[in-house]
Amino acid sequence: SQQGEEDPQALSIQEGENATMNCSYKTSINNLQWYRQNSGRGLVHLILIRSNEREKHSGRLRVTLDTSKKSSSLLITASRAADTASYFCATSETSGSRLTFGEGTQLTVNP
Amino acid sequence: SAVISQKPSRDICQRGTSLTIQCQVDSQVTMMFWYRQQPGQSLTLIATANQGSEATYESGFVIDKFPISRPNLTFSTLTVSNMSPEDSSIYLCSVEALTGDSAFFGQGTRLTVV
Numbered sequence: 236s237q238q239g240e241e242d243p244q245a246l247s248i249q250e251g252e253n254a255t256m257n258c259s260y261k262t263s264i265n266n267l268q269w270y271r272q273n274s275g276r277g278l279v280h281l282i283l284i285r286s287n288e289r290e291k292h293s294g295r296l297r298v299t300l301d302t303s304k305k306s307s308s309l310l311i312t313a314s315r316a317a318d319t320a321s322y323f324c325a326t327s328e329t330s331g332s333r334l335t336f337g338e339g340t341q342l343t344v345n346p
Numbered sequence: 347s348a349v350i351s352q353k354p355s356r357d358i359c360q361r362g363t364s365l366t367i368q369c370q371v372d373s374q375v376t377m378m379f380w381y382r383q384q385p386g387q388s389l390t391l392i393a394t395a396n397q398g399s400e401a402t403y404e405s406g407f408v409i410d411k412f413p414i415s416r417p418n419l420t421f422s423t424l425t426v427s428n429m430s431p432e433d434s435s436i437y438l439c440s441v442e443a444l445t446g447d448s449a450f451f452g453q454g455t456r457l458t459v460v
Binding site for chain 2: 266268270275276277278279280283323325327333334335336337338339
């Protein structure tokens with residue numbers, strides 16, 4: 236069964252706006268990762284946050300992790316049409332890349 | 347980063363037949379994984395492909411339906427056997443990054459069973 240849930244399932248915004256996606260999970264984790272998938276193709280790794288970290292930045296991406304609430308959020312600032320994709324969170328219970336994925340958020344950025 | 351070549355990229359198959367998907371990595375990797383992504387759904391891990399031994403399957407997946415080979419540290423195959431329309435999915439190969447945390451994915455094989 237899937238580890239977590241993501242909300243919203245779908246998000247539509249205008250270019251330049253910020254997009255926030257949330258992820259919840261059920262078990263204890265070693266790390267949480269966010270991936271992007273364009274048009275049902277392969278996944279691209281975006282950012283990883285470890286269980287002892289609370290916030291991480293990478294370019295226009297900001298990830299937070301709240302282990303007490305078993306939740307994470309991904310913020311994309313100043314969105315672009317090219318950010319249109321599906322975004323998935325994935326958790327790893329131990330160090331290693333056997334991942335359990337959330338349900339995903341379909342982001343549409345309108346030009 | 348690892349470059350993963352997955353073949354075929356897509357296929358349309360008749361029910362009852364089998365399809366073998368290949369995953370080639372440009373460097374030696376310890377861990378290789380196979381995932382299934384059903385239409386409009388998230389990814390579900392099918393199995394971990396182990397070099398030199400039988401694959402480790404997740405709950406709900408069995409070797410008879412999804413036989414996996416891992417003859418060396420750069421190559422693996424997944425076979426989808428005796429296919430039915432319910433097997434229509436994207437199948438993705440994944441390898442562990444050198445850091446041991448994140449993963450790299452192939453471009454996926456989009457399978458349609460008719």
